[in-house]
Amino acid sequence: MGNTNQKPEVTKAFTWFHATSVNGGAMAIAATIATYFSLYVQETIGITAAQLAIIMFICTLWDAINDPIMGVICDSVTPKWGRYRTWFTFTPVFLLVDMFLLFSNPGFIQGSATAKCVYVCITYMFYGMIVTAYTMPQMAILPAMTKNDQERNGVIAKGAGVCALMFTIASTFSTQLVEIFGSYRRLMCFYAIFAVISFWGLYKTSEERYVLPKDPNTTGIKQLGYVFRHxxxxxxxxxxxxxxxxxxxxxxxxxxxxxxxxxxxxxxxxxxxxxxxxxxxxxxxxxxxxxxxxxxxxxxxxxxxxxxxxxxxxxxxxxxxxxxxxxxxxxxxxxxxxxxxxxxxxxxxxxxxxxxxxxxxxxxxxxxxxxxxxxxxxxxxxxxxxxxxxxxxxxxxxxxxxxxxxxxxxxxxxxxxxxxxxxxxxxxxxxxxxxxxxxxxxxxxxxxxxxxxxxxxxxxxxxxxxxxxxxxxxxxxxxxxxxx
CATH class of the missing domain: 1.20.1250 (Growth Hormone; Chain: A;)
Structure with a gap:
């Protein structure tokens, strides 16, 4: 596919922030959770493996269901700051708050297995919803920013490189990093602050050039139908x-x-x-x-x-x-x-x-x-x-x-x-x-x-x-x- 003679539509700043938003601090959080969260919950909070398996099943099921819901919301609403860009302003802040809560062991859940399970389930489910809320718009902003395939591929490639680097660092050196920061909670909040900066930078450097006006007749389940019928x-x-x-x-x-x-x-x-x-x-x-x-x-x-x-x-x-x-x-x-x-x-x-x-x-x-x-x-x-x-x-x-x-x-x-x-x-x-x-x-x-x-x-x-x-x-x- 061609379009090699078009003038550039993405800046170096946009490329950097797009690559380091989902794939930067947020990816370090995802890699750490994927590698160490189950052990952390069992050893620190005191939830059994069987209880955690049920929690993970509930949260994973809801996480899969809410993806299409989030996509419909993105394409249905037209906020003042942009259909996709608006989500970059507040979702990383929610991520920071949830990392503080998810990696905490508050006193009010001590002594009750039910309270521990409910607390972990809610905070982990909230994490999954936040990830969906910033991932969908981040993927959607690129085709809204440029129609040049080479530019798109270049941005995706740089994001993949950052993703691999952050995943390697987080999955390999988390134990040493926790010793440096003093706790998982401090480390995860540090990653979340990095994500806030990257997403805010993405908001600042992105434009929704190729976004058609919202069609009032194209809402909800109809939007999924337009995709699945092909x-x-x-x-x-x-x-x-x-x-x-x-x-x-x-x-x-x-x-x-x-x-x-x-x-x-x-x-x-x-x-x-x-x-x-x-x-x-x-x-x-x-x-x-x-x-x-x-x-x-x-x-x-x-x-x-x-x-x-x-x-x-x-x-x-x-x-x-x-x-x-x-x-x-x-x-x-x-x-x-x-x-x-x-x-x-x-x-x-x-x-x-x-x-x-x-x-x-x-x-x-x-x-x-x-x-x-x-x-x-x-x-x-x-x-x-x-x-x-x-x-x-x-x-x-x-x-x-x-x-x-x-x-x-x-x-x-x-x-x-x-x-x-x-x-x-x-x-x-x-x-x-x-x-x-x-x-x-x-x-x-x-x-x-x-x-x-x-x-x-x-x-x-x-x-x-x-x-x-x-x-x-x-x-x-x-x-x-x-x-x-």
Whole structure:
């Protein structure tokens, strides 16, 4: 898709604040919660794992439901400060307040398990609603700001790089950062202040150039109908869901693979030498081997994801121009690496680490590149319906992504359970079928998911409308210049 001769419509300041809003301090918060929140709640507040599972289910269910609701609200109201920009002014402040509450252990809930559960449920649910309230407008503001595909791709690529960096920092160094700040609450409030600055900067530097007047007849459920009635959108929704599954399995399954396959192989090899005789020596050896194996292997995965977002994704987008081509090429490479690793990953530890790094560098960009398909879908709906539904489309993408997260969280554990996996048995006590299952969730399942994405991109339905979309955008751009 062309439009290379248009004058720039986004500034460096807008690009920076767009990249560091959702993907900066807010992403550091998300990464910390994803990695450490469950342990924090159980150890500090005193909620059991079973209670927390119920809380998470309730909050996740509501979080998925409120995404389309938020999208409809965004595209239905016209606040004084902008349909999308207005949300950047107050939602990060709510985030700061909620981080103070979510990571507090107030006295009035002590001594009551019910009070603790209700408190955590409310504050965590509020967090999910806040994330939805600033994510949908942040995604929608980019196509409202520029119709230039190269500019859009550049902004998305920079955001992906910041996202990977913040996720790596927060998920890897949170323990050390908590020691520096003195508590999780102070650290999370620091991240939230960073988010406030970024979102306020995004409000200041953004413009809603390409937003059509609100149609009084296009409200509520009708807006979702305008999206869902086009069969071309359904494969894109599936791709958004699968991208979330692919990315989620990449990280979630890696810890299991490192501990129950790679570490187990190293432990068995070490014990076979007879160098460790006493129970104390054997215990120390097993513990150190598990720890070093996980940290080393996850280090390769984290670095791979960072390189994928910061280095390779921008190169791919500049080379292939479109999101669907970038996805197609990257997922082909990912499938090849995963299939090889599925059959040969256990041959050598360093070989497995290096090839896993290559697979991650090629494949981790999937969860960010699909944002380009959001812009394609927004333009497609505008072409077919003549309606600006950026918020609704962004919310549908968010809904599909969260469905993918649910599949990742429950699907991996279900596969392992069916294979007889039992964490209480440790790395050396797993039955052979559990080892096979661990290998399946690490490499085979992501390979299958990437394979389906390849098929979807080969038959990407929106691409045949690209010439019409380009003509529409050129007309809108010319009209905007004349009005200016």
């Amino acid at each position: 069969k071309e959108v359904w494969p894109v929704m599936l791709c958004w869901c699968l991208a979330s599954i692919s990315y989620g399995f990449m990280f979630t399954s890696s810890v299991y693979y490192a501990q129950y396959i790679l570490a187990a192989d190293k432990i068995n090899a070490g014990l076979a030498t007879g160098a460790y005789q006493s129970e104390e020596e054997i215990g120390a050896f097993i513990g150190s081997t598990i720890g070093s194996t996980i940290s080393t292997y996850m280090g390769f995965i984290s670095v791979g994801a960072l390189l994928s977002m910061v280095v390779l994704m921008p190169i791919f987008l500049r080379t292939f121009k479109t999101g669907w081509k970038t996805l197609l090429v990257s997922q082909i490479g990912t499938v090849i690496c995963y299939v090889i690793l599925f059959f040969t990953g256990r041959f050598n530890f360093w070989y497995c680490c290096i090839l896993s790094l290559v697979a991650t560098v090629i494949g981790a960009m999937v969860n960010a590149v699909v944002n380009v398909l959001v812009n394609d879908t927004i333009d497609f709906i505008l072409l077919k319906e003549g309606k600006q539904l950026s918020g609704v489309v962004s919310s549908v993408k968010g809904f599909a992504q969260k469905c993918g997260n649910t599949v990742t969280n429950s699907g991996m554990l279900a596969i392992l359970a069916l294979c007889g996996f039992d964490a209480q048995n440790g790395p050396l006590g797993q039955v052979p079928s559990a080892i096979i299952g661990t290998n399946v969730v690490r490499f085979l399942v992501p390979a299958i998911v990437s394979g389906i994405i390849i098929v979807l991109m080969v038959f990407y339905p929106i691409r045949k409308y690209f010439p019409e979309i380009e003509a529409m955008k050129a007309k809108m751009h010319a009209t905007g210049e004349q009005e200016a």
